[in-house]
Amino acid sequence: MSAYDELMAHVRETQLLAEVAGRLGWDMETVMPHGAAAQRGDEMAAMENVLHARRSDPRIGEWLAAAEPADDVARAQLRLIRRSYDQATKVPADLAGRIARTTARAHGIWARARAEEDVAAFLPALAEVLALRREEAAALSGGTNPYDALVDQYEAGMTEARLAAMFDEMRPRLVALRAAILDKPKPGQVNGRFDEAAQLALSREIAATFGYDFDRGRIDKAVHPFSSGSGADVRITTRTSETDPFNCLYSTIHEVGHAAYEQHVDPAYAATPLGSGASMGVHESQSRIFENQLGRSRAFTGHLFGRMSETFGDLGVADAEAFYAAVNRVSDGYIRTEADEVQYNLHIMLRFDLERAMIAGDLEVGDLEAAWNDRFLADFGYAVDKPSNGVLQDVHWSYGLMGYFPTYALGNVYAGGLHAALRRDVPDLDDRLAAGDVSAATGWLAETVQRHGGLFEPAEVIARACGGTVGPGPLLDYLEAKFGAIYDL
Amino acid sequence: MSAYDELMAHVRETQLLAEVAGRLGWDMETVMPHGAAAQRGDEMAAMENVLHARRSDPRIGEWLAAAEPADDVARAQLRLIRRSYDQATKVPADLAGRIARTTARAHGIWARARAEEDVAAFLPALAEVLALRREEAAALSGGTNPYDALVDQYEAGMTEARLAAMFDEMRPRLVALRAAILDKPKPGQVNGRFDEAAQLALSREIAATFGYDFDRGRIDKAVHPFSSGSGADVRITTRTSETDPFNCLYSTIHEVGHAAYEQHVDPAYAATPLGSGASMGVHESQSRIFENQLGRSRAFTGHLFGRMSETFGDLGVADAEAFYAAVNRVSDGYIRTEADEVQYNLHIMLRFDLERAMIAGDLEVGDLEAAWNDRFLADFGYAVDKPSNGVLQDVHWSYGLMGYFPTYALGNVYAGGLHAALRRDVPDLDDRLAAGDVSAATGWLAETVQRHGGLFEPAEVIARACGGTVGPGPLLDYLEAKFGAIYDL
Structure with a gap:
């Protein structure tokens, strides 16, 4: 297999696992029993750890260096893979896991706080989430504008x-x-x-x-x-x-x-x-x-x-x-x-x-x-x-x-x-x-x-x-x- | 961390991922759109690969050798982890992935065949599943009774x-x-x-x-x-x-x-x-x-x-x-x-x-x-x-x-x-x-x-x-x- 093919096989499996992680989110919003929220947070964090490890796998760097794209489609794949790899390697695995776990919990707290019109009940969780995202933004932006780094996750090139x-x-x-x-x-x-x-x-x-x-x-x-x-x-x-x-x-x-x-x-x-x-x-x-x-x-x-x-x-x-x-x-x-x-x-x-x-x-x-x-x-x-x-x-x-x-x-x-x-x-x-x-x-x-x-x-x-x-x-x-x-x- | 604690941290995350994989099965049987069956098979195979890699991780062998159980609960954990590790290391990762993919597909074929009273439509898929499970049983039993190896997966010690x-x-x-x-x-x-x-x-x-x-x-x-x-x-x-x-x-x-x-x-x-x-x-x-x-x-x-x-x-x-x-x-x-x-x-x-x-x-x-x-x-x-x-x-x-x-x-x-x-x-x-x-x-x-x-x-x-x-x-x-x-x- 060429470096490109090996890279794509790895990335395909990662995409499939990301679909699974996404399905957990759907399940949480539609059908999950209330009492499962804490366990679901742990499950999502475990999936996030797997995804993060795969996205920051050092072999991706080697494959990217060696891969020779055959056409525009392959070039576009490499562009997106490089982007994902850069983002993943800048964010420590432990931080990514903490974000997954904390946001899953914060989401449940928000839903209850909203139902009960209780802002104060949500603020400690929001403060935790904010601190983690600021930490992530600092890691991603490397000292430049942290908000740019967050926006760029959703809209490449936007500032x-x-x-x-x-x-x-x-x-x-x-x-x-x-x-x-x-x-x-x-x-x-x-x-x-x-x-x-x-x-x-x-x-x-x-x-x-x-x-x-x-x-x-x-x-x-x-x-x-x-x-x-x-x-x-x-x-x-x-x-x-x-x-x-x-x-x-x-x-x-x-x-x-x-x-x-x-x-x-x-x-x-x-x-x-x-x-x-x-x-x-x-x-x-x-x-x-x-x-x-x-x-x-x-x-x-x-x-x-x-x-x-x-x-x-x-x-x-x-x-x-x-x-x-x-x-x-x-x-x-x-x-x-x-x-x-x-x-x-x-x-x-x-x-x-x-x-x-x-x-x-x-x-x-x-x-x-x-x-x-x-x-x-x-x-x-x-x-x-x-x-x-x-x-x-x-x-x-x-x-x-x-x-x-x-x-x-x-x-x-x-x-x-x-x-x-x-x-x-x-x-x-x-x-x-x-x-x-x-x-x-x-x-x-x-x-x-x-x-x-x-x-x-x-x-x-x-x-x-x-x-x-x-x-x-x-x-x-x-x-x-x-x-x-x-x-x- | 002691070898036992490291082992348990690894195993805990594997259990959480196994819960996620199990949830995919629930989803498939209750709410999944029909057209998603093939993709779901790929997703389940990807999860199976992750689980198999974690269950057969050579570090488990090292941790098991070094772990010193503090009590009966720890001893029981080690017994079940050793059992899972033995089973996982005897079955090649590729075979485990093929079984996951083939059975997901065979399940869809079975459901249609049953609805249409069409045994012949199911037999090729069943033959594939059977061949893979015989291969697995041979790997697990190491030349002794293969059916014992299959039963043992569900009921430890039964023959x-x-x-x-x-x-x-x-x-x-x-x-x-x-x-x-x-x-x-x-x-x-x-x-x-x-x-x-x-x-x-x-x-x-x-x-x-x-x-x-x-x-x-x-x-x-x-x-x-x-x-x-x-x-x-x-x-x-x-x-x-x-x-x-x-x-x-x-x-x-x-x-x-x-x-x-x-x-x-x-x-x-x-x-x-x-x-x-x-x-x-x-x-x-x-x-x-x-x-x-x-x-x-x-x-x-x-x-x-x-x-x-x-x-x-x-x-x-x-x-x-x-x-x-x-x-x-x-x-x-x-x-x-x-x-x-x-x-x-x-x-x-x-x-x-x-x-x-x-x-x-x-x-x-x-x-x-x-x-x-x-x-x-x-x-x-x-x-x-x-x-x-x-x-x-x-x-x-x-x-x-x-x-x-x-x-x-x-x-x-x-x-x-x-x-x-x-x-x-x-x-x-x-x-x-x-x-x-x-x-x-x-x-x-x-x-x-x-x-x-x-x-x-x-x-x-x-x-x-x-x-x-x-x-x-x-x-x-x-x-x-x-x-x-x-x-x-």
Whole structure:
């Protein structure tokens, strides 16, 4: 066997083990008995030790030095393997194990603290997680910007400075758009009690419409909707609200966007570093364009209005036009995952600024709730009423995912660029969406983005699909046009 | 750290990884999407490679040579670690990986073949599994009896010859009892359509009655009922039949017996070789005594008759006495897992003789169906009507579990001994069972057997609990007395 082949055999087995570790996370969120949390933490730490040992195996360094790539695919594999090896060898095995164990425990504590509106109960665990992640960031960054090292884990090549610049460009136009909209009368809302089983059945139908392959996946309920797994086993979760059917439906469409990405990667890349999405930002671009630019379009909501009326009877809105306005209603709200397209990125900016302050050591966890509440009041104009609507609402920090939130905004920006390119390439898109046919759009995304998996760098796969580098411009143009029309601005 | 402490740290992590691998099996049987089967096979093979490498790590040999046990617990740990190390070092890593991969695939093929009544579709996969297990048995036995090596994996110290002798002692009395019963008029059966949700709810109640801890476990539906996991995460599965509520109820009680064993092991042994049951035979003794000697007793069925009448209304039997006879009805049937206490061990003897012939090379898989059908006709007096009622009914051979079936009969024999001892130690047992209170019995089993985990050799833990070596006598005495009374022999 050549050095390259030996390397790939090693890496393939590591990928399979990483799938197993990922499945433990799915299990923990969906079906695991409560009393198993501590043991599960130990199990995940044991898996993390195995993965870390395999990813930092010194033979990888030797194989990388000797490997001669035969083509662009092999070159891309080596790029991702080198990246993983560099990251793994910079983080001591013991630290990686402690992070796995501590975050598994912190997650359970967060879930209880959120249910009991008890921030203080979560803070000691969060402090431990933060300290470990700062230790990891210091090891990864080697004295340069530690937050950059964390962001880079989720989005290769992205930096705090570039994100800050992106947000600086977005903020004035989003703030102005939000203010203009909130000056206008609010559209009506969908009204009623919506049977949970019917919501779940309709969300399964819509998932299939958006191309989710149930033979290689499944949908379950969980506190936090997510997508998990690669290749032939990509599972998603959703949640329901008796009074808000859009929570379930659009959570599902969002996660189907993530899952479709994983399900559409070229099968030749299965169980290799190329076999998953290019980055968290590119991943989020797929879920966001599924959810927003397609799922919340005037054309598709016309179809959805029909299916929901058939399913639930009178929805409390007059017609498809009123339904469209209700789906895209901009109003006050505390929860990021329920935020409309206009305000969503403001929620991200808040988290970005708080978490980079924590990583920099400028914000202690003891001051976090106050900092959150102050900033929320300043940005949104009303006070947080309870921790589950504020600092305890998101799962991420309990898992140590500092540096992850900005990739959501990046995904929105990428989705804006992809949507503009999609409209150019598929001129009759609205006619198709109005008929409930999403396949031209999902097919275009599968062909231009999803099938490549990790073949290209994140920014490159987006640029190739869009025909040039993408900044916040197309997203902001789209938002101003869409909401300008709905709100008669 | 001492050699013993280093060894235990290594072994603890291996146990945790084995829990993870076990969880993959649970997932495959309960929630995994169909299209993920091939990938899951690769994942399980990757886990098997990791486990095999850890179990055959040459450092274990060095640690074992240097370790000085401080007490009996440490001595027992070393005994089980040495056993595992011997087995692992005798089986090449490549062979272990091939077995994991092939059995995962064969299991999927078996499930389809069973659904389609297509024996031929299963045979090539079975031939592969058999060849691999023969190869493994040859490596383990080093030229002595290969079937002994397979049995020993499930029941330390047990041999083909001792099992054959045990069956020779059981067979005449069981055949005579069966013949006498089948000469008598059959008791009536429970009759009706039994709502699935109500069956599952009642089976959960009864599981709790038998001490199953839902905070450290869960119950799901699966094709084949099983128990999976150790320590704080012990899950069971059950199945339902619309016309036969006993299928769900007694499958559940049976699996709760297995799960209670795992849940009651001394927590100090968690994630060590002592942290699980002593053997498959001792495990089966717990499930069998839960299901039969307790669950199908006259006393407990009186309680169950009340609860089932409250749940389902008229059951089609006159009173508790008729209900007891219906629960213990001896009648023709093809399926081992549905067999009554009298005929169950005859099903095992059939499988024991066929599988040891396959391992010895005296029976080819191409001749297996005919051999099964001939033997079934000879033993039971009527012909197998379809493969799912015959050679395709059990999951075991698809998983390569040759040598496993006889531990079921051994479990029955051990249960017979334990039941006699329990009756001596808890004289008012029937009064308690009649009131639906199983705790004196489950407490006695937890104290005398379950809490010890793997501390003693299988035969020893049973002998300690029973006050002496246990043969088939107590089981046969119990069966003759119980069924003699029901059938007025």
